[in-house]
Amino acid sequence: MAPLITVKDLSKEFDGNPVLKNINFEMEEGEILGIIGRSGAGKTVLMHLMRGVDTPPTSGSIIFHIAACEKCQNVEPPSKAGAKCPKCGGSLKPEDVDFWAPENERMKRRIMRRTAIMFQRTFALYGDDRVIENVMHALSDIGYPGEQQVSRAADLLDEVRLSHRMMHIARDLSGGEKQRVVLARQLAKEPFMLCADEPTGTLDPRTADIVHEMLSEASANNDMAMVVSSHFSQIIEDICHKAILLEDGAIKDIGDPKKIVKTFLKDATDTETFEKGILGESILQARDVVKRYITVDRGMIKAVDGVSFNVAEREIFGIIGTSGAGKTTLSRIISGIIEPTSGEMNIRIGEQWIDMTKPGIQNRGRAKSYVGLLHQEYDLYPHRTILDNLTDSIGLEFPKELAMRKAIITLKMAGFSEEKSHKILDRMPSQLSEGEKHRVALAQVLIREPRIVLLDEPTGTMDPITKIDVKHSIMHAREEIDETFIVVSHDMDFVRDICDRAALMRHGKIVKIGPTNEVLEYLTQEEKEIMANSSA
Structure with missing residues (x-):
């Protein structure tokens, strides 16, 4: 051919x-x-x-x-x-x-x-429109006859096995479902x-x-x-x-x-070793945290259901579970993005405990600035240099010499060599690979000097070798600047390698908490199959 x-x-x-x-x-x-x-x-x-x-x-x-x-x-x-x-x-x-x-x-x-393209990490859907309407928009873009669009859109959703979601609002879909809608939209172009x-x-x-x-x-x-x-x-x-x-x-x-x-x-082997972390006093305490949602089709959902746990200074604490277990909702409560329905989320700042569930500049507003969140859907400023992304774009106004010095130090914490750190300062995000952008986003969190860093699926778009780099950056940040990490992940191998303790969530509850290996042994066979090979 x-x-x-x-x-x-x-x-x-x-x-x-x-x-x-x-x-x-x-x-x-x-x-x-x-x-x-x-x-x-x-x-x-x-x-x-x-x-x-x-x-x-x-x-x-x-x-x-x-x-x-x-x-x-x-x-x-x-x-x-x-x-x-x-x-x-x-x-x-x-x-x-x-x-x-x-x-x-x-x-x-x-x-x-x-030809068509599905961009990395970008769903590019009409979030407020129904699934079938999203596909019909794609058909309109290519001039497909209006009277035939509904039937053709339904055929495309059949092809990606999403007919059972065609009337759902796009923003309410899971990540995998959104990706299948994207595929249907691209197939519309034939x-x-x-x-x-x-x-x-x-x-x-x-x-x-x-x-x-x-x-x-x-x-x-x-x-x-x-x-x-x-x-x-x-x-x-x-x-x-x-x-x-x-x-x-x-x-x-x-x-x-x-x-x-x-x-x-063959090259994805890790030979570097780290000393076991010396943990400090408790820095985060969750007590009976509950988050309920009311939905039209499913009624009341307890996304988080009576969760309690502690995290110590310098600890790397994992939150694991399959999709829908409540991990992301819990992480958004920890970071102060959403309020729980009931319960307490206390964070120690200096010698004072602050309840993140209480609004105001002396409560959640004060504590939020000490919790750094790196979400899996992070964004860098596309038209600003890496140096700008790390400093003035997030409100850190340094003299240029100090800004460059701070940026280099932080990029090294995020896994870049000193030589590479100097090279990328004047580049735009589009000139970096996705793994490099992820590490810059981690540096963007670390440069704020948080007390707790929350990482949501930190290895999601990374090759095995870059995962090793990120593991090293987390371990070095713990050793060098006494950082505390909470890692939300499907990646069992990564959690096993890096976390001191872990909490396993099912249906909004923590069903097992303790040393990471013990918690991973508690996984059901179905959970192991779902979460297995996430680093493959």
Whole structure:
């Protein structure tokens, strides 16, 4: 079969810094190509260039081999050459298009209309609209006949197995359900190629498996090529026909997905050891915390149901459980984002205990500034440098010399080397990999000098090697600045490696609390299956 895409001698630089180096490969029609590599390897940049996002390559080319209609703007995969255009009945002629060549800008736009992308960590849904309305919006965007939109939208939701949620408001869906709505919206474009950038990075393993299956079926059912970048080795092994291993912007290996994953994981070993933490006095005390919600379809829900626990200074405390167990709601109460229905959440500031459930600048308002929250859906200021993101963008007005010194110290705490810390200060977030942006977001929390840092799914979008870096940054922050961490996670391996104690939640209650290994042993077989391999 003739290739759909030929990538030839492709290189990309940002401010003179090479990000992609002499990339060469071919991709066939209907092929699922996996791109794997550690944070900063160039995965997202390569995918964005293939989709036409951002700025052109520094050198080299991406050639799309297509069948173009002479009468209308439609383009099809190369195997359709010689056939009639499905849009207007015209003749489809073979054409090779240098995608980023300035003279081909009009043809590039035509190709982009027949390709689609699922951006990393961005659901981009109409949150106040129903699920089926979200899909209908996508159909309207491509000019699909209005009288047929409802039926077509229902068909697409069937395809992603979400018919049972079509009347739900989009914002009320789980992460996995939102991702499937995104997929339905992209399939509405009838693309011949879909780019999926870390499509399941923030999902628990069971939900990720469902989305992986949806992507595989979508490719097969629609004869659609797909480019998948992921640190999830499982998705690369399970659905990809071919895989590329990127290392420092260059192709280290290409071929069989299982072989590529094995090569990648070979370097994901952790040899650094840390001393057992010496814990201090209690710094957080939760007493009979309850949070109830009233919903139209399910009545009263106890998201958190009579929870009590303590956290000590310098402790790394884990909160684990499957989706819906109450972890996120509890973390939002700890950080002061929401109030519990009843109970106490006390935090010690200096020698004084403050109840986070009581409003006012001398109560929750005072304590909130000492609790740093890194949410899995964090955002950096896209048009500000990393230095600005760490200092004046969050209200820290330092003289520049002191700002740079503080930023370097904090970036090192977050897992960057001193050399890398200096290099990225003047870069924009878009010039960093997702793993690097995550560590900058962690530094943005640490630079505020909180007493407690709450990490919500801190390893969700990270490759195994970057997870080791983040583990080290947390351990070093505990050792060097006496930081206390509360880690909310599905990732059992990460929790086992890093947490002194853990609390297991089920249906809003803490059912087991104690040393991490003991709590993990208390998991049911079903919970183990749901949470297993979350680092894969």
